[in-house]
Amino acid sequence: MLITPRLLAICKMIKDEESVADIGTDHAYVPIYLKKDINNNIKNLYASDISKGPLDAAKTNVKAFGFEKEIQLILGDGIKWINDYKAKINTCIIAGLGSNTILNILEDDSDNIDCYIISCNTAVAPIRKWAKSKRYKIEEEVLISDNDIIYEIIKINKNGGVKIKNKADIIFGPILRKQKPSKIYFEKWLLEEQRQNDLLVKIPNTEKKYKEILRYRNILKKEVNKVLFNEFKKNK
Ligand SMILES: C[S@@+](CC[C@H](N)C(=O)[O-])C[C@H]1O[C@@H](n2cnc3c(N)ncnc32)[C@H](O)[C@@H]1O
Numbered sequence: 001m002l003i004t005p006r007l008l009a010i011c012k013m014i015k016d017e018e019s020v021a022d023i024g025t026d027h028a029y030v031p032i033y034l035k036k037d038i039n040n041n042i043k044n045l046y047a048s049d050i051s052k053g054p055l056d057a058a059k060t061n062v063k064a065f066g067f068e069k070e071i072q073l074i075l076g077d078g079i080k081w082i083n084d085y086k087a088k089i090n091t092c093i094i095a096g097l098g099s100n101t102i103l104n105i106l107e108d109d110s111d112n113i114d115c116y117i118i119s120c121n122t123a124v125a126p127i128r129k130w131a132k133s134k135r136y137k138i139e140e141e142v143l144i145s146d147n148d149i150i151y152e153i154i155k156i157n158k159n160g161g162v163k164i165k166n167k168a169d170i171i172f173g174p175i176l177r178k179q180k181p182s183k184i185y186f187e188k189w190l191l192e193e194q195r196q197n198d199l200l201v202k203i204p205n206t207e208k209k210y211k212e213i214l215r216y217r218n219i220l221k222k223e224v225n226k227v228l229f230n231e232f233k234k235n236k
Contacts, residue, residue, distance in 0.1 A: 001065075003033050006119060006146040006153070010095055011038045013117045013140055013155045017090035021046040023079060024097055024194060031071045046089075048074040048081060062089075078105035082112050089222065097120035099126045115139065115157045124152040128170045128191060137161030141173045145186045150188045152176075180226040189227075193220040201203035 003011070011033050014020060018041065020052045022030045025047035047062070051101050062071045074081055082089055092113050094102050099120045106127075108115075116136075118127050131138070131154075139161035141154040143171060152173065155161075162174045169177070176185060196217040203210045 001029065001032065001036075004146055005031060005144050006151050007033065007095070009142055009144045010117055010119055013142075013153070014038060014042075014091060017042060017115075019044040019088060019090045020093065021048060021079075021082065021087075021089050021091075023048055024054075024094060025049050025058050025182050026054040026096065028061050028071065028073075030095070032061060032065050032067060032095055034196075035070050036065060037068050044072070044087070045070055046072045046074055046087070046162075048076050050075075059124065062194075073167045076231055079108045079110075079113065083108060083110050087112060089113045091115040091117060091127075093117045093118055095153075096121060098122045098125070102127060103130055107231050113122060114159060115155060117153065117155045119153045124154060125171050127154065127156075128173065132164040132170065133157045137163055138174055141175045143176065143188060145181070150184060150191075152188075168219070168223070171219060177223070181230065186224070186227045189224050190218055193217060193224050197222060227229055 007030055010030060014034055015020060020034065020042050024026070025031065029046045031045050033048045043182060047058050049058065052075060055073055059073055062068060062073065079092060092115070094105060094116060096119065099122045100121060102118060103126060118124070120127060135156055136156040137160060139155040139157040141152065144151050144153060154173065164170060164174055172189070186236060196213055199213050200210065200217060203213065
């Protein structure tokens with residue numbers, strides 16, 4: 001089984017958890033890889049999906065690897081089933097969905113879950129904003145390039161990690177923005193700045209939306225310039 005760089009980065013965030021659930025599992029590559037190559041100490045490993053089609057695909061793959069006893073397949077919407085089963089989950093993985101769908105799923109957050117590993121198809125900032133409002137901290141965050149797309153993957157934890165303090169933390173991540181800036185970090189935010197510049201030329205500057213985008217673009221520009229300035233100082 002060939003695991004993609006994004007899914008591999010997600011799996012590597014699982015450390016010594018005993019109970020893990022992959023929400024929206026689809027092919028079930030994540031739980032299969034976890035069991036096969038990463039962490040054999042997981043006692044309860046769940047793979048759930050809202051649709052029967054993907055869950056059937058998951059079932060076929062789980063069977064092919066002989067993990068029918070180790071991986072429990074569940075047909076269910078988001079994390080509702082965790083509360084219904086009163087299951088205690090150390091980490092829920094929610095990956096490959098947009099931030100709005102993920103935020104809908106997170107509405108059912110409860111004390112039964114300690115951590116989430118989240119990989120959005122869209123911006124991660126709304127998830128960090130939600131995490132801040134619910135007093136989750138950032139345990140880990142990484143940027144991964146996969147198939148020419150840069151993904152931000154975050155692990156949020158109720159019990160420990162780095163606090164999300166302000167707007168810059170929400171946008172860039174409290175860990176990522178304090179690290180020595182990497183090429184991928186610079187590329188991600190330079191691209192995002194360019195995207196916002198492209199939007200600005202299409203919107204009349206009298207519109208409210210223009211002002212919102214301009215404010216966001218200026219935050220991005222400041223961060224990109226900060227990284228450039230630090231590089232310049234280093235090479236001087
Ligand atoms: C694009 S796949 C992502 C598969 C895998 N998690 C990944 O990151 O590659 C999205 C999957 O999420 C499932 N899904 C969408 N909304 C869901 C929800 N509310 N609860 C559970 N699964 C959901 C879909 O049926 C689909 O199988």
